[in-house]
Amino acid sequence: SPRPIWLDSPVTDFPIEGSPSQRAAVAELHDAYRRQDIEDFLRAVSTKTDELQRFYGPMPEFQPANARANYGAMLSEPWDLDPLDWNDMIFERRGGGRTAYVTRKDGRPALFAKHKTDPQKAWAANLHLCMVGDRWRIFG
Numbered sequence: 001s002p003r004p005i006w007l008d009s010p011v012t013d014f015p016i017e018g019s020p021s022q023r024a025a026v027a028e029l030h031d032a033y034r035r036q037d038i039e040d041f042l043r044a045v046s047t048k049t050d051e052l053q054r055f056y057g058p059m060p061e062f063q064p065a066n067a068r069a070n071y072g073a074m075l076s077e078p079w080d081l082d083p084l085d086w087n088d089m090i091f092e093r094r095g096g097g098r099t100a101y102v103t104r105k106d107g108r109p110a111l112f113a114k115h116k117t118d119p120q121k122a123w124a125a126n127l128h129l130c131m132v133g134d135r136w137r138i139f140g
Contacts, residue, residue, distance in 0.1 A: 009098040019091075021135060034081050039068075
């Protein structure tokens with residue numbers, strides 16, 4: 001198996017409310033979803049999709065054209081995205097301080113959207129972050 005990217009992240013001590021860099025990684029994904037910007041959305045999750053493919057090999061759904069088509073179609077649907085409220089978020093230290101697991105204090109997902117016309121559809125994400133270079137990135 002390849003070496004997981006988070007093992008090369010530095011051990012950090014960050015507050016439970018998250019550091020500015022950790023918040024920026026979460027805000028990047030939330031903002032891309034809110035603006036329905038497929039390029040920024042894919043950029044925000046690129047470390048995660050790269051890691052999945054390093055471990056499991058090429059995945060057709062993550063190839064650029066397929067990802068743009070599939071996730072672009074999803075993003076273009078009418079969504080009611082929960083606001084990003086830092087008072088509700090917690091950033092838990094994991095991996096000996098190398099990673100942060102992001103969720104809400106009440107146990108709900110860190111990011112959540114309900115479909116405006118189809119009650120069967122929702123999007124939810126609890127995020128796992130690690131340092132890649134000098135930035136926190138979503139890797140899981």
